[in-house]
Amino acid sequence: MARDPNKAEKSRESIMNSAIHEFARVGFHQTKISDIVANAGFSQRTFYIYFKNKEILYMEILENWKNKLIQQFIIEKKNLNDQTNICRRWEGIFKFMAYNPDYTRAVYLMNPYIEEIRKDIINSLIQIMTQEQENGYLRREVSIGILAESTLATMESLTLRFVLNGKESPIFLAEQISDIYQNGVTQKNSNNF
Missing domain, CATH: 1.10.357.10 (Tetracycline Repressor, domain 2)
Structure with a gap:
């Protein structure tokens, strides 16, 4: 089953926006992937679909x-x-x-x-x-x-x-x-x- 490209782009964008918020709040080194995805409403598995790290x-x-x-x-x-x-x-x-x-x-x-x-x-x-x-x-x-x-x-x-x-x-x-x-x-x- 193929993924909806619009949904995928929105998921990716949501993760990026959550990451921006976390990086601004605590900095790069203190930001955790688990916090990024939790705030975006996704799992860590979803994070790794879009980003290597x-x-x-x-x-x-x-x-x-x-x-x-x-x-x-x-x-x-x-x-x-x-x-x-x-x-x-x-x-x-x-x-x-x-x-x-x-x-x-x-x-x-x-x-x-x-x-x-x-x-x-x-x-x-x-x-x-x-x-x-x-x-x-x-x-x-x-x-x-x-x-x-x-x-x-x-x-x-x-x-x-x-x-x-x-x-x-x-x-x-x-x-x-x-x-x-x-x-x-x-x-x-x-x-x-």
């Missing part, structure tokens, strides 16, 4: 999250000169981080592989931003490596301090960061320095 499951969760985040950094080519794209980019990033706080916590707060994920994100940002610089969207004198690192650090810090705890909305943060990136932080025509 806990690490394979976790790496898939991380890879999915990383790829979805990287998509938030991409600006549509038809709008490269549209300055509102900076705000849209940041808004997309913060909304993504806020959409499933457990997902973000599992990846950033409870992740033994965070440095590997960060390196992949930085490399993707460098590629994206180099293309934007070549297209004239970013100034030529801007160091892409420093911009990529500072972008990731800003995203991480503001997400942990303001987004995950609901202290600020993604839209407000996007507007603030966009303003800083576009206009700087000093008063125009200021002689105070």
Whole structure:
């Protein structure tokens, strides 16, 4: 008797969602497969139909999250000169981080592989931003490596301090960061320095 592919995909997704919750709650090392499947309403046997082990499951969760985040950094080519794209980019990033706080916590707060994920994100940002610089969207004198690192650090810090705890909305943060990136932080025509 053949399995229903929709039911199988829903079972797999349910196990992944339960795992995300557990990884966010207690971290990778403390999470038990028995807790994942119990919370999802399945047996351990069902877990092993979809995943070889806990690490394979976790790496898939991380890879999915990383790829979805990287998509938030991409600006549509038809709008490269549209300055509102900076705000849209940041808004997309913060909304993504806020959409499933457990997902973000599992990846950033409870992740033994965070440095590997960060390196992949930085490399993707460098590629994206180099293309934007070549297209004239970013100034030529801007160091892409420093911009990529500072972008990731800003995203991480503001997400942990303001987004995950609901202290600020993604839209407000996007507007603030966009303003800083576009206009700087000093008063125009200021002689105070």
